[in-house]
Amino acid sequence: MGTMDELVDGDVVEQLRRTFRAHASSTRSDWSGLAAAASAVAGRPLRRRVDLVRDAIVSDVGSGFDLLNGVVDASLAEPGFRGWAIWPVTEAVAELAVGGAQGSGRGGEQTFEQGLELMRRLTSRLSAEFALRTFLLADPDRTVRVVQHWCDDDDEHVRRLASEGTRSYLPWARQVPALHARPDLTLPIVDGLYRDESEYVRRSVGNHVNDLSRRHPDVAVQVGSRWLTSPDGNTPALVRRAFRTLVKAGDERALAALGFGGTAAVTGPLLDRTTVQVGEDLEIRATVRNAGATRAQFAVDYVVHYRKARGPNAPKVFKIATLTLDPGESRELVKRRSFAPTSTRVLHPGPHTVELQVNGRRHGEARVELRAASSGERP
Known part of the structure; x- marks a missing residue:
């Protein structure tokens, strides 16, 4: 069982039960569902543990959002009410708030917004970004209207939640x-945060726009370019983060917005060997010269076309350097690429191809044969 799975263990659940018992009404003083969950989480993956504890909380309070709202509100007075136990709490709050909002009339609207208010208050204890998806799936417009106000919150965790929780490709989260x-749906949020004083928030904003670029590159380029016309000292770095996928894809508009351009004379790629064994490194050399008449900036990457089990090779772009060169100036670059297997990439022995990419344009081509690790060796 991995370490991550143990973040929500029996002790965490039992402490949560004690906290809720101390602040619940007498009619729910036992919290038997949480007691059972404390014994049942062992041996399960983290996400399943969170779901199990969430379901236990919902079972213990029935359909009563008001009861859970009151218990959580009171528990927030305890400094120790924080950490990984908060994740299933946010999920239970979201489920009951959205469920209660399905009723007609003003009461349903109040329940929905009370649930979002608990997201705001809980997120400094542990990010509520995953639970926020429940609200977005139920009513994206109402959720975004509320979340937009969080951009002015004094707590950087709340401001980050506004951006992070509404990302289109939030890792490990449900898709909305x-x-x-509707890529324009969250633009008021990121527009309100791109000059935030907190790097923690700005990194989320950069990731948010980078997510947008995957399906809507035009929107991402327009947003980042607009920010660069009204920047502060942190805006260029934020936009570079937002455009990183576009730069790897060679998007000329994104590259131009970031100041890349000019004419490059490229030598390479030169490899230090023609065969490499799984688990070894490959050295890649290149020379880039500014062949233009003015100073220019170059984004230099290399592309490895990995062999797949079947079908065409899959290209993956890796960064080498960002260069600013005077006319005629050149720079030799060296990079090492590991061919050790990872949890995110399965390596298949056979021919692989390496290319250079400068300001989005491909240069050169070199082939290398990947061989399986020798018998008895561990890659």
Whole structure:
């Protein structure tokens, strides 16, 4: 069982039960569902543990959002009410708040917004970004209207939640179709945060726009370019983060917005060997010269076309350097690429191809044969 799975263990759940018992009404003083969950989480993956504890909380309070709202509100007075136990709490709050909001009339609207208010208050204890998806899936417009106000919150964790929780490709989170279909939906949020004083928030904003670029590159380029016309000292770095996928893809508009251009004379790639064994490194050399008449900036990457089990090779772009060169100036670059297997990439022995990419344009081509690790060796 991995370490991550143990973040929500029996002790964490039992402490949560004690906290809720101390602040619940007498009619729910036992919290038997949480007691059972404390014994049942062992041996399960983290996400399943969170779901199990969430379901236990919902079972213990029935359909009563008001009861859970009151218990969580009171528990927030305890400094120790924080950490990984908060994740299933946010999920239970979201489920009951959205469920309660399905009722008609003003009461349903109040329940929805009370649930979002608990997201705001809980997120400094542990990010509520995953639970926020429940609200977005139920009513994206109402959720975004509320979340937009968080951009002015004094707490950087709340401001980050506004951006992070509404990302279209938030890692490990449920997909929200509206975020893909309507790229303009969250623009008021990132527009309100791109000059935030907190790097923690700005990194999220950069990732948010980078997510947009995957399906809507035009929107991402327009947003980042607009920010660069009204920047502060942190804006260029934020936009570079937002454009990183576009730069790797060779998007000329993104490259131009970041100041890349000019004429490059490129030598390479030169490899230190023609065969490499799984688990070894490959050395890649290149020379880039400014062949233009003015000073220019170059984004230099290399592309490895990995062999797949079947079908065409899959290209993957890796960064080498960003260069600013005077006319006629050249720079030799050296990079090492590991061919050790990872949890995210399966390596298949056979021919691989390496190319250079400068300001989005491909240069040169070199082939290398990947061989399986020798018998008895561990890659």
